[in-house]
């Protein structure tokens with residue numbers, strides 16, 4: 001008998017499957033293949049269409065399990081926790097991975113607590129251990145200064161949240177087939193002491209943790225008006241604008257843009273740090289980015305130690321020049 | 333009203349040491365501080381207390397080595413009423429499941445409060461799991477990524493920072509909230525506060541006091557095991573390009589554009 005299934009917790013926003021789910025499929029598919037078992041996506045929401053659910057199969061799942069109720073339309077801690085728990089208890093997956101998003105990082109510890117499962121946060125590497133078949137979960141800690149590999153030898157499911165952008169989304173292929181199961185949770189699992197009363201979309205068009213490219217603004221920008229220079233570069237690169245704490249404390253950018261120890265952790269494909277010195281607190285939030293480029297007038301700035309290419313010069317000359325040249329390169 | 337704030341003692345610098353044999357963090361590091369985000373949680377509690385019409389008691393709860401009394405005293409110097417330390421060899425090596433279980437057992441002993449506040453994550457382990465896992469043991473709704481919180485009739489109103497914006501939620505009855513830096517600006521201790529804090533007692537509780545058995549706390553009871561720890565090197569051999577004059581700048585920028593093309597980023 002093949003081992004129990006590998007599950008991913010897919011996410012949806014307004015009835016559409018969130019892109020981070022496809023990254024989970026990349027991870028989950030690899031693990032399921034190594035274990036010789038099925039990959040199943042669990043998705044909580046309000047009556048998602050078959051076409052939407054099918055995208056999960058097109059990208060590599062063997063099965064989709066959709067818990068559907070109006071109460072599951074937006075994340076609410078209690079119904080999400082209770083419904084996911086009920087499904088796990090019923091079907092006993094061997095592995096459950098979720099994205100390290102506001103949803104994943106909230107519901108997974110609740111579920112793991114209740115089921116006494118081991119849970120590893122914010123993993124950047126997942127592998128199956130050859131002899132035991134256990135899941136090896138590797139994650140950065142202490143601001144990225146330490147990596148730890150963790151396993152859960154006895155308890156099941158083995159649970160982990162995975163850092164967004166730490167792998168590519170699985171590509172879609174036509175002709176894949178799989179089973180879609182819809183489950184209508186009973187009312188007692190949907191009770192909530194929490195009500196969502198309001199939602200204000202972020203001012204910045206793109207959230208830094210969802211972006212492939214982040215341009216970081218530091219104190220070197222001197223004043224709020226100059227942030228426009230970073231926005232222009234972000235525009236040509238389809239990226240988002242992040243900030244050091246100095247830039248946020250001065251009110252140049254809102255707090256959701258803050259990268260670092262007391263802000264967000266991001267891992268984009270490209271991080272361009274501009275007028276940012278590279279303090280340990282800032283590095284804690286970005287040093288796992290795939291490619292780092294730094295622009296700083298101080299040739300001794302610590303950020304250069306983490307960058308692939310460093311430009312030692314004035315950002316006010318270099319940024320417009322870079323923006324123009326990238327725009328030109330994209331034209332040709 | 334009663335509020336419990338969970339505070340963790342963390343090493344002051346990021347140069348965290350680890351016990352290579354057990355793979356756990358060494359907590360006896362020389363200079364330890366309150367986990368930065370927990371200061372914001374304490375401030376939220378103090379502001380709620382100041383705004384409340386009823387009497388309000390704030391308890392800070394920490395699990396750690398005896399030296400963690402220091403951070404509890406610091407909290408009391410800020411205006412926290414009581415400090416409780418969970419300290420026992422039996423707790424050593426607890427993962428987040430066991431930590432949350434043990435802290436939850438203490439909360440039950442102290443009596444379920446109207447609000448539990450914790451930091452969104454700690455700077456050492458950086459899991460952000462302890463708070464939400466406690467919610468499971470205490471049957472409290474978990475309000476995570478909180479950027480502001482206030483008392484309303486019958487419960488709480490909180491703003492949460494999500495990936496794509498801010499959400500406002502209202503909670504009936506007690507809750508557990510994990511706060512972000514934005515939630516409040518921590519105050520500094522006053523001289524009088526420091527003096528008062530020295531006079532206050534800190535309750536120290538052991539596994540036996542809590543009635544927590546070895547099967548539920550400490551390294552052996554933890555579902556997760558650290559297999560290996562290593563220091564990654566993010567240090568790159570940086571290609572440093574002088575770009576002070578226009579000609580250099582032009583060349584340097586061309587090099588960047590070239591790299592971006594190579595990597596398929598443009």
Ligand SMILES: Cc1cc2nc3c(=O)[nH]c(=O)nc-3n(C[C@H](O)[C@H](O)[C@H](O)COP(=O)(O)OP(=O)(O)OC[C@H]3O[C@@H](n4cnc5c(N)ncnc54)[C@H](O)[C@@H]3O)c2cc1C
Nearest residue numbers: 218219220244245260261262263275276277281297298315
């Ligand atoms: C508990 C705690 C938590 C913290 N959390 C965070 C966090 O989450 N995120 C964070 O970022 N910080 C955090 N910090 C703050 C951190 O220590 C630094 O203060 C901050 O990162 C510095 O920001 P900066 O690099 O923009 O400013 P600075 O260190 O002042 O650097 C500005 C840089 O701009 C360069 N520059 C100036 N002019 C120009 C120019 N014309 N062209 C090019 N370069 C120029 C300078 O050479 C300098 O290197 C935290 C601190 C503490 C104590």
Ligand SMILES: Nc1ncnc2c1ncn2[C@@H]1O[C@H](COP(=O)(O)O)[C@@H](O)[C@H]1O
Nearest residue numbers: 338339395450451453454459460461462
């Ligand atoms: N040993 C502990 N004692 C008290 N509170 C803790 C402890 N560990 C974690 N916490 C709380 O849980 C939050 C998240 O910590 P962590 O899960 O370690 O990232 C912290 O900000 C604290 O509020």
